[in-house]
Amino acid sequence: MRYCMVIDLDKCIGCQTCAVICKMHHAQPQGTWWNRVFTQGSDYHQSAVGTKDGFKIEYLPVSCQMCDNAPCERVCPTGATYKNEEGMILVDYDRCIGCRTCMAACPYGVRQFNWKDPKKAKEEAGYAYGYPFDVTEKGKRLVYTQDRERHVISAIWMIPTPK
Numbered sequence: 001m002r003y004c005m006v007i008d009l010d011k012c013i014g015c016q017t018c019a020v021i022c023k024m025h026h027a028q029p030q031g032t033w034w035n036r037v038f039t040q041g042s043d044y045h046q047s048a049v050g051t052k053d054g055f056k057i058e059y060l061p062v063s064c065q066m067c068d069n070a071p072c073e074r075v076c077p078t079g080a081t082y083k084n085e086e087g088m089i090l091v092d093y094d095r096c097i098g099c100r101t102c103m104a105a106c107p108y109g110v111r112q113f114n115w116k117d118p119k120k121a122k123e124e125a126g127y128a129y130g131y132p133f134d135v136t137e138k139g140k141r142l143v144y145t146q147d148r149e150r151h152v153i154s155a156i157w158m159i160p161t162p163k
């Protein structure tokens with residue numbers, strides 16, 4: 001069995017809730033967004049683009065594509081990036097040396113490096129950057145997410161202002 005997630009672009013209204021809830025769930029630092037939503041053809045979100053037939057708005061949510069023959073996996077020098085039996089691309093924190101080669105290789109700009117000092121994170125923002133906490137406590141640098149238990153966050157009003 002292989003897992004995947006699909007998004008019906010005809011139904012996407014560009015609300016960015018998916019991006020915010022992802023950021024919240026993974027306790028990402030300021031400036032880091034693992035899930036992003038673009039307005040196609042425009043530099044500004046939710047701004048219409050002129051066409052010969054009038055104006056249009058099309059949204060494009062972008063998250064990890066869990067690629068076949070994934071570029072990030074191919075270039076990783078330590079084997080930290082790997083694919084599990086269900087086709088998910090994951091990172092083994094203990095093998096990651098933070099070289100960021102995977103960032104350069106990802107054609108979707110999905111990989112991001114957490115530059116923040118996890119020890120100072122709590123003082124600066126009141127919450128610990130990165131997830132899970134024990135990884136950030138050990139001072140490790142998280143480039144992506146490891147296989148782990150998932151928790152459902154159901155209350156939309158719990159979403160804080162994005163940092």
Ligand code: SF4
Nearest residue numbers: 012013014015016018
């Ligand atoms: S931006 Fe994300 S949460 Fe909002 S409608 Fe599109 S896919 Fe759904």
Ligand code: SF4
Nearest residue numbers: 064065066067072106
């Ligand atoms: S991080 Fe980028 S290259 Fe790697 S599987 Fe995800 S989308 Fe593909």
Ligand code: SF4
Nearest residue numbers: 076096097099100102
């Ligand atoms: S930053 Fe980590 S996961 Fe990415 S290529 Fe380097 S060792 Fe591999």
